Amino acid sequence: MSRSRNTWLDLDWLLVAVYGLLVFVGVIAIYSSEFREGEDFVFSMKHSYVKQIVYLGIAFMLAFIIMFFDGSFFHNFSYYIWGITIIMLVAVLFLGVEIKGARSWFRLGPFSLQPSEFAKFGTCLALAKYLSGLNTSFSNIKTYVWALAIVALPGALIVLQGDAGSAIVYGSLIFVMYREGFSQSIFWTGLLAILLFILALVFNVMYLIAALGALSLLIMVILKGVKSPETRTYAIIAILVTALCFGVIQFAPEKQNLIMIVGFLILGISSIALLLFNQKLVYLIVGLTLIGSTYILGVDFAFNNFLQPHQQNRIKLVLGMIEDTKDIGYNVHQSKIAIGSGGAFGKGYLDGTQTKLGYVPELSTDFIYCTIGEEFGFLGSSIVIGLFVFLILRIIAVAERQRSKFSRIYAYGVASIFFLHLVINVGMTVGLFPVIGIPLPFISYGGSSLFGFTILLFILIRLDGDRLLVLR
Numbered sequence: 001m002s003r004s005r006n007t008w009l010d011l012d013w014l015l016v017a018v019y020g021l022l023v024f025v026g027v028i029a030i031y032s033s034e035f036r037e038g039e040d041f042v043f044s045m046k047h048s049y050v051k052q053i054v055y056l057g058i059a060f061m062l063a064f065i066i067m068f069f070d071g072s073f074f075h076n077f078s079y080y081i082w083g084i085t086i087i088m089l090v091a092v093l094f095l096g097v098e099i100k101g102a103r104s105w106f107r108l109g110p111f112s113l114q115p116s117e118f119a120k121f122g123t124c125l126a127l128a129k130y131l132s133g134l135n136t137s138f139s140n141i142k143t144y145v146w147a148l149a150i151v152a153l154p155g156a157l158i159v160l161q162g163d164a165g166s167a168i169v170y171g172s173l174i175f176v177m178y179r180e181g182f183s184q185s186i187f188w189t190g191l192l193a194i195l196l197f198i199l200a201l202v203f204n205v206m207y208l209i210a211a212l213g214a215l216s217l218l219i220m221v222i223l224k225g226v227k228s229p230e231t232r233t234y235a236i237i238a239i240l241v242t243a244l245c246f247g248v249i250q251f252a253p254e255k256q257n258l259i260m261i262v263g264f265l266i267l268g269i270s271s272i273a274l275l276l277f278n279q280k281l282v283y284l285i286v287g288l289t290l291i292g293s294t295y296i297l298g299v300d301f302a303f304n305n306f307l308q309p310h311q312q313n314r315i316k317l318v319l320g321m322i323e324d325t326k327d328i329g330y331n332v333h334q335s336k337i338a339i340g341s342g343g344a345f346g347k348g349y350l351d352g353t354q355t356k357l358g359y360v361p362e363l364s365t366d367f368i369y370c371t372i373g374e375e376f377g378f379l380g381s382s383i384v385i386g387l388f389v390f391l392i393l394r395i396i397a398v399a400e401r402q403r404s405k406f407s408r409i410y411a412y413g414v415a416s417i418f419f420l421h422l423v424i425n426v427g428m429t430v431g432l433f434p435v436i437g438i439p440l441p442f443i444s445y446g447g448s449s450l451f452g453f454t455i456l457l458f459i460l461i462r463l464d465g466d467r468l469l470v471l472r
Contacts, residue, residue, distance in 0.1 A: 011067070011465040012398060018391045019442065019457060023059070023450070025372070025384060026443035027052055028349070033363040033371045033445075035350050045110070048364050048445045055447040059454040066458045071466035074125055074459055075406050082126035082150070088115035089157040096161070100437075104161040116166045117452030119154040121459060124413035126150050127173060131180050132406040138181040147177055164311075165424075165436030172420035176412045193295065200299040202319055314434035331367065334359045335429045339373030339381070346377030364445040366437055369429045384443075388422045398464050407463040414460050418453075 031049040045051060074081075092115050097107045105112040127150050130136060136143050155170040178187050303312065313328040323329070338354035347353070352374040355363055360370050373381045392415050399411030418441055425440040427433035439449045 008067075008465070010468055012394075012461055015391070015394055015398070015457065015461055018387060018394070019454075022387055022391070022442035023056055025387075026368075026445075026450075027056065029368050029371045029443060030364045030445045032350055032352070032375060033355060033368065051447070052445055052450070055450050058447070059450050062451060063454055063458040066455065066462050067465075069462060071404075071407070071463045071469075074410075074463065075129065075404075078125035078129035082119075082122040085115060085119040085122035086154060086157070089119055089154055089161075091115075093157070093160060098162075102162040104158065104163045104166070111447065114446075114448035116154070116158045116161070116163060117448040118455070119158070120169065120417055120452055121456040123151060123154050123170060123173065124176075124410050124417070124456065125459070127176060127413060128406045128409035131177070131409050132404075138177070138183060144182075163437070165438050168424070168436065169417060169420055169438070172416040173413055175416045175419075176409060179412050180409060196295060197299050198319065201303060201315065202321065311434075314436075318431065318434050331361055331435055332428070332431045334361075335367050335370045336431055338370040339430065342374040342377040342381075344378050346373075346375045346380055349375050351375060365439060366425070366435065366444065367429055368440055368444045369426055372443075373429070385422070385426065388418065388441075392419050392422070395460065398460065402464070402467055404463070404467070407460075407467065410463060411460050414456055417456065 027049060030052050034048055045054070092104055092106060095106065096103045097105050097112070099105050099112065104116055105114050127147060130146060130150060131143075138144065138147075151170050151173050155167040158164075158167040158170075174182070174187070174190065178184075303315075307315075310328060313322065316322045317329045317332070334354060338352070338360050341347070341354060342352075352371060354360060355371050355374055360367050363371060369381070369384075372384055376383075395411055395415040395418070399408045399415065402408040402411065421438055421441050424433050424436065424438045425444070428435050428438065439446060441453045442450065
């Protein structure tokens with residue numbers, strides 16, 4: 001597994017430099033989150049910043065070791081690596097310890113190891129291996145089944161551990177599949193399902209179903225290119241009158257039931273009238289409405305029966321359905337105060353007040369961005385986000401220059417995971433997403449996440465270093 005000098009020179013040292021900057025920011029941010037006035041730097045394993053320095057040394061060793069592997073190793077052993085991470089995810093269900101409500105950790109003396117962080121690069125490798133196969137194409141239903149299974153299996157095991165937040169990250173790999181030919185209709189249907197999920201929680205379910213019927217009518221008229229003036233007239237009248245009826249609910253909530261009944265009757269009568277002109281159109285409208293209505297009712301049922309009360313409240317808080325600054329919304333409220341108090345240029349390193357006084361919980365892990373926002377302000381926060389954006393864009397550029405399909409797919413997997421972590425973690429701290437325990441890559445405290453992200457990135461750097469050795 002020895003490397004030639006030219007291969008080392010072909011490594012993307014710009015990615016390595018950005019990695020170095022981010023882990024440096026992480027160490028100083030973790031130190032600041034623990035620093036208290038009058039304390040001196042003490043090299044003791046009881047401090048998170050000291051542990052992170054040790055973890056960083058191990059991460060550097062892992063990165064260095066990866067550089068000595070031939071790129072073909074990761075291609076040839078992708079399924080084995082994925083299989084090992086799956087075994088770890090199963091084992092932790094029985095042998096793991098529960099921390100903060102999730103049985104997703106192995107206890108190793110004073111340290112803990114979280115297998116879900118390692119399953120990320122294992123899943124990216126396995127997905128890249130499968131999708132780069134000669135006979136693999138999304139024109140075949142078999143490809144959909146196996147590709148989704150590779151991603152869904154680790155996600156499902158992580159959900160069983162009680163760590164739904166980490167499982168969401170695996171959903172980002174749908175972008176990889178989309179890049180490789182995943183059906184656009186399925187992709188956009190998935191995004192529509194997410195939108196309907198949110199709407200089903202915010203609006204009255206029956207109101208939303210009626211609106212869906214009117215929207216289905218409009219879509220069908222547009223997509224089918226209805227040419228009959230009578231058909232268009234009936235369709236437009238049905239849409240406008242239905243929208244008007246349900247819009248009145250906002251001004252007369254006490255008559256909500258009566259108005260909904262009238263609206264449904266108008267929609268039904270209009271559909272019957274349309275049946276005289278275009279049977280296929282009505283069948284499509286009814287079909288879309290029934291599918292959408294079933295999904296909406298399912299969301300409402302699942303939300304109220306499967307999610308824990310604290311999970312429901314976190315989602316409701318983000319959607320503005322409830323206000324809470326003392327209990328379930330305390331973390332986010334204090335986080336926004338800390339970030340906002342930083343102003344344009346921040347209060348200065350180690351001079352944060354909200355963070356130093358302990359108002360923001362989980363400061364060195366999930367809410368590490370608060371420390372950066374308060375002490376370095378909008379400018380410092382923007383620089384950190386800019387580094388991540390540059391990292392992701394650079395990875396995409398690296399992906400597009402690959403001669404190997406396997407390397408390209410893996411690179412897109414890496415970019416997708418970093419993107420979702422960045423968006424959700426920063427979104428949590430400013431109240432745009434529910435608090436679901438997603439770390440900020442390379443910056444949040446934690447050995448497992450640092451090791452996992454380091455391996456994820458440096459496998460890509462190793463594969464990219466071999467790009468000129470791959471025949472087209």
